Amino acid sequence: MTDDPTTPPDPPVTRRGFLGAVGGLTVGAAAGGLPAGLVARPSAAAGVPTDPAVEPFYGEHQGGILTAPQRHTSVVALDVTTERRDELAGLLRHWTGLAADLTAGRVADPGRTSPDSGEAVDLGPARLTVAVGLGPGLFGVDGDDRFGLADRWPIQLAPLPAFPVDAMAESDSGGDLVLQASADDPQVVFHAVRQLLRAGAGITSIRWTQDGFDETAASPGTPRNLLGFKDGTANPTSAADLDRFVWAGPEAPPWMAGGTYLVVRRIRVALDRWDAEPVASQERIIGRHKASGAPLGRTAEDDPLDLDARQPDGQPVIPADAHVRLASPQANWGVTLLRRSCAYANGVTAPSGGGGPALDAGVLFTSFQRDPRLAFVPIFRSLASDDALSRFTSHTASAVAAVPPAPAHPGRWLGQALFE
């Protein structure tokens, strides 16, 4: 609805008020005052009750990073096809207004003449978050500084190197812009992506997308991935660890203060071969017990990972090639990253030589970190060469992006400091 958040928006219309606004059958919803109790917008004012279905949009960090995991996520990588800096900045302004409206559950029109597509009417905000990342291509990675941003290129935002597990089409790698939309309702996620893509029509082109689902909200404790194991144990959570491992530090350019760096990978798992592996073997590959999530030889999920523990015969309790060992901070110079992975299922793979079609499913690995060159890249380089799990995985899509801070308040827009 607001394509320039610096001007006051039109009176807000809630998605739940769409009938009144569009059909003219009821009154009140569009008349400036929201129907009481239907949609509360996030507010920084103390004492103002907030709707638990609304995640804040404005603030220090973008949503979808520290937000309690939502059930559905869509990642969209786009190429920017315009060469005009003002059009790129205008798109980020437009997305800011759209994302602010969408996350608050207000009808968000992609353009002043282009109405909301309507499929999210009555669905509420559903804890929607929209995060926007900026890929290396915006900063002149190929020597063409098309937007005049090369002098603001964060050194942390390097294109990812190739890995032995890579099995991706060129078209499924990279992206000038990366969107992550997450919510507890799949149709709310789709709707948000759809309006954002419509706003980019003519100046962007979709490069690749991936939807995922997460069972977090449906069960207690750490969710299980499609390997059947708990996934996400031992993420950094304290403010000190987040500052140390997740948020951009003083080594990043000032416009990234409060931001972070996203690395997303679609990791296909050969589930048929995995399922044929005995559980005891799966546990040695992962390094944790399948049922409890505890490190091998321990009983509780949050028991510490003792990489030095030995069996009576002198062999390590957690094998040398176990996934948790190689991914651990202890094996990576103390470095870790914030994982926010979910499952994906894309139907079946094309039949390949020797085999029939199989399920194309696995992990939509999403990570946020202070510097991918010191986190994702070395960790995954180690995993790709030594991890016992890598026999079952192939990476079929990839992107890296700088995720700037959230707009501090209405009137500011995503990435504004980059362009100022």
Next chain:
Amino acid sequence: MTDDPTTPPDPPVTRRGFLGAVGGLTVGAAAGGLPAGLVARPSAAAGVPTDPAVEPFYGEHQGGILTAPQRHTSVVALDVTTERRDELAGLLRHWTGLAADLTAGRVADPGRTSPDSGEAVDLGPARLTVAVGLGPGLFGVDGDDRFGLADRWPIQLAPLPAFPVDAMAESDSGGDLVLQASADDPQVVFHAVRQLLRAGAGITSIRWTQDGFDETAASPGTPRNLLGFKDGTANPTSAADLDRFVWAGPEAPPWMAGGTYLVVRRIRVALDRWDAEPVASQERIIGRHKASGAPLGRTAEDDPLDLDARQPDGQPVIPADAHVRLASPQANWGVTLLRRSCAYANGVTAPSGGGGPALDAGVLFTSFQRDPRLAFVPIFRSLASDDALSRFTSHTASAVAAVPPAPAHPGRWLGQALFE
């Protein structure tokens, strides 16, 4: 767990009791008695409380037909690669035991040596239903009566003819077996499909699959599809209409008593072109108001569809090429069918001549009917040639199947009467 439901199953283990059964860390869950209140299995016995998260498996009709719509659905079409009748019957027996366990929230082992893959632990039954359909290929459609079932072929189960809107690869059409798994949790659906596919390893091959989502449970009233319109209004609901339009009648072979016929189509919608269409134009194409769902010229969703209403200038209020007119019973010799469609989103299409990649999304159209030759086929033939909506749609996957009745009680198996 039970690959022969005629023998008493092992003591049941709940998915919520997986920790106890597999990890050996807790006791009780596997010891015959279920933890009180955790999982109640469906029971025909009067007075036994049932868990609202458990949909019945045994009975007159299979689940997922009249079941209140669930949030997530997966359709899987398979080819049967064995030529042995006993292996086909054995698979249906095995699936019966698996489906009974899965829908009750019990751990369902694909084979006695092959444990559950584990990703649905703690997720509960989530209203899972599993429906199994039998495609024409099992009955000697190509002249090869490989299973000796040709004399039991229902005349209603004819391969579908080609339609002008067809745009499907040969590999996305048909299937000897069709599974529909639906639940309120996407990981429960994936898990169920995965165990069923594992049970079929070596004697089946996946042909095509499609996942879908439905917003029904998230909002009041009829859900909206990705066109932004309410979808599913005016489905048959009365027992008389269900007998007349949905359940197999006396003209069907006796083994289909209580069964129905499934036609499923993946219908891609050109959402970019649809979104560029003004709402008033969209409403003329559909024949209903977008906001309310009411027929054009009326105010309430359940107002009757008056196809004879005229505007002052003599033009029909509901245009001659409106979707609802052409799909209505009035335009189809009084015939209707039970629709159970949901939305799908498969990322982006491959770039085609002239256009860049676009969202591959639309409707997973699922219908149940007494005779597809008198319902789906003529209705869609009419729609494909005259429907204003067909300018925006293409059909990219298809299957037809006979859906036999549910097993009446434990000890019976899906399709058993066909083989007796």
